[in-house]
Amino acid sequence: MQLEAKNIGFRYDNGPWLFQGINFILKPREIVGLTGVSGRGKTTFCKILAGLEKPVEGSITLNRKELHRNGYHPVQLIYQNPEKAVNPRWKMEKILNEGWKPDEELLTSLGIEKEWLMRWPNELSGGELQRFCVARALGPNTRFLIADEMTTMLDAITQAQIWQAVLEIFKKREMGIVVVSHEAKLIQRLCHRVIEINSL
Amino acid sequence: MISSLNISVEAGEILAVVGASGSGKSLLAHAILGILPSNAKVSGTIKFNGEILTSARQEALRGREIALVPQSVNYLDPLMRVGKQVRTSVKKGNEAKAQREVFERYRLKSDVDKMYPFQLSGGMARRTLLSTAMVSGARVIIADEPTPGLDPAVINEALNHFRDVADNGNAVMLITHDIESALKIADKIAVLYAGSTVEVAPANNFTGNGEKLRHPYSKGLWRALPQNEFIPIPGSQPHPSTLPSGCLFEPRCVKATLECTKAQPVMRELRNGIVRCIHAT
Incomplete structure (x- = not known):
């Protein structure tokens, strides 16, 4: 099982290429850091990996097969700003259970309080919301997780809580993870190898 | 709040x-x-x-x-x-x-x-x-x-x-x-938790394992950094509508005693800083 990006290129309409000729392989049991100056296309590349954006050139394959467009996607993306990634008109319980039904154990390890389930998204802090976004992305069929500045806006304790929960599942399920961050200390702590988007 | x-x-x-x-x-x-x-x-x-x-x-x-x-x-x-x-x-x-x-x-x-x-x-x-x-x-x-x-x-x-x-x-x-x-x-760092100051410490107290810090929450915050232990305190900050009647950090605190549940501690001076914890030394 591997996630492979082959010769990926992206640009808007006829604008300049954001990047071109990117090759990247992510294997299970591997955590890879992705860094680079802002505006170079890290987030766009993440969206392409997760199938949320189509590359203009090149292909994304999972086990050398093209990814299907419907059903539960085996590559899940978590964004920097959770308030922009949840439906403001749904209560947290519905948001959490949209893709799968996370078990009690996962909710506990992520520090999600029962009482939050009946709240609206605007009644929770960013750190509280992000825990839901992580829980819903960790369905049993998730093979690869793309964490795009997942904990940038959070305090150190919330950051460590979320990452410790993710790392536990990473070990148990033999997933692969991409970590996008500007924080060198976090990348150092988490990643087996690091690549710069300019040098891909 | x-x-x-x-x-x-x-x-x-x-x-x-x-x-x-x-x-x-x-x-x-x-x-x-x-x-x-x-x-x-x-x-x-x-x-x-x-x-x-x-x-x-x-x-x-x-x-x-x-x-x-x-x-x-x-x-x-x-x-x-x-x-x-x-x-x-x-x-x-x-x-x-x-x-x-x-x-x-x-x-x-x-x-x-x-x-x-x-x-x-x-x-x-x-x-x-x-x-x-x-x-x-x-x-x-x-x-x-x-x-x-x-x-x-x-x-x-x-x-x-x-x-x-x-x-x-x-x-x-x-x-x-x-x-x-x-x-x-x-020069100094104030640590906020659930809407109140729990500690104000000289910046150079944030070092090592946090042994120079005074409040258990400040220590936890420091230890949770990726360059330190990266180990979080379990649980989460209380919601403003359900604040505990005693110390706001008591429900998550390993040092908590019965006395901590009775009243919110007042800020007191300690080792060139101030702290809101009755057990801090």
Whole structure:
């Protein structure tokens, strides 16, 4: 099982290429850091990996097969700003259970309080919301997780809580993870190898 | 909601305010400036130069003596060129010169002067916000999360600039969740939890395993950093509607005793800092 990006290129309409000729392989049991100056296309590349954006050139394959467009996607993306990634008109319980039904154990390890389930998204802090976004992305069929500045806006304790929960599942399920961050200390702590988007 | 919050910052000093998201850091800044929404209920006093800040005083001092670097880049005027926005903040001396100098310092080229906010990247907008406060000549600068989205070189420039401002006899309050940046320049660090100050410590107490810190929450915050142990305290900050009757941190605290549940501890002096914990030594 591997996630492979082959010769990926992206640009808007006829604008300049954001990047071109990117090759990247992510294997299970591997955590890879992705860094680079802002505006170079890290987030766009993440969206392409997760199938949320189509590359203009090149292909994304999972086990050398093209990814299907419907059903539960085996590559899940978590964004920097959770308030922009949840439906403001749904209560947290519905948001959490949209893709799968996370078990009690996962909710506990992520520090999600029962009482939050009946709240609206605007009644929770960013750190509280992000825990839901992580829980819903960790369905049993998730093979690869793309964490795009997942904990940038959070305090150190919330950051460590979320990452410790993710790392536990990473070990148990033999997933692969991409970590996008500007924080060198976090990348150092988490990643087996690091690549710069300019040098891909 | 913030409650039982005591804090002071002196001329020549940088006070960093750190703590969990939702702990009331931005509310504190807005309370000092007097720009809370009209349905906010406020009690307690805020003093500037020994004088109580009434809402009339706040209005008179805002932008002149006390300046804010707001957290959201939405605070820029969308219909005014950014160079002009910075120039209107200059209260003394040559406006154009002050504006160009601060933009140079933050690496904003001269073509940026004539741009509107929608033409700026997130990082450029944040540098513009920093510029408006820095040229104001205010004696107190309150910066609310001024660094996210900036690359390391610009972050360092901004931090050095805050240090210069303080060294020139002004006071800076730096609100941030980036403890590492705060430690580079701050003299003291206030730690907020669930809307109240739990500790104010000299910056150099944030070292080693946190053994010099006083409050269990500050210690936990320090140990949770990726360069330290990366181990979190379990649980989460209480919601403002369900605050515990005793110490606000008691439900998550390993040192908690029955006494902690009875009343919220008062702030007390301890080893050159202050702490809100009856067990702190």
